[in-house]
Amino acid sequence: MGSRLWTCPDCRRTFGRNGQRHDCAPALSIEEYFSTGPAFERPVFEAVLAHVECLGPCQVEAVSVGIFFKRGRSFAQLRPMQRWVALSFSLPRAVRHPLITRRVVPYGPHFHHVANLRTPHDLDDELRDHLTEAYLDAGPVGGFVAGSDARPDA
Ligand SMILES: [Zn+2]
Numbered sequence: 001m002g003s004r005l006w007t008c009p010d011c012r013r014t015f016g017r018n019g020q021r022h023d024c025a026p027a028l029s030i031e032e033y034f035s036t037g038p039a040f041e042r043p044v045f046e047a048v049l050a051h052v053e054c055l056g057p058c059q060v061e062a063v064s065v066g067i068f069f070k071r072g073r074s075f076a077q078l079r080p081m082q083r084w085v086a087l088s089f090s091l092p093r094a095v096r097h098p099l100i101t102r103r104v105v106p107y108g109p110h111f112h113h114v115a116n117l118r119t120p121h122d123l124d125d126e127l128r129d130h131l132t133e134a135y136l137d138a139g140p141v142g143g144f145v146a147g148s149d150a151r152p153d154a
Helices: 030-034 041-055 125-135
Strands: 059-063 066-070 072-080 085-090 105-107 110-117
Touching: 030 041, 030 059, 041 066, 041 072, 041 085, 041 110, 041 125, 085 125, 110 125
Parallel strands: none
Antiparallel strands: 059 066, 066 072, 072 085, 085 110, 105 110
């Protein structure tokens, strides 16, 4: 059984939904990605990656604007800002954290969170737990098990 992720024919990146809208740009290797950008970015990325790798299979995708972490769909993203790395993730509930300074935005059944990480130490146990929850919520690669609540696209 292969993965049911959709591959964009133009940029060759994969997505959880067929024809999903995205910034259509080819993925970079991690080394290419980190050949530019602020020096504080990579240690934060390594801290997030170290946690995510403990959770199970995951796809890491670097594009010019940031790095996506994907399971059945994207569950977290790192985006470099002037003085910190913005870690965004979606959860089925709204959570609070001192580093989540932006308003938590609801969309559909999810809440979009952004935490500002300046160093790898900013990724504390609480944020790691939130990442775990986002990972589990994003479902396995290939989507839901056929025959449960799978429905053909209308
Ligand atoms: Zn594309």
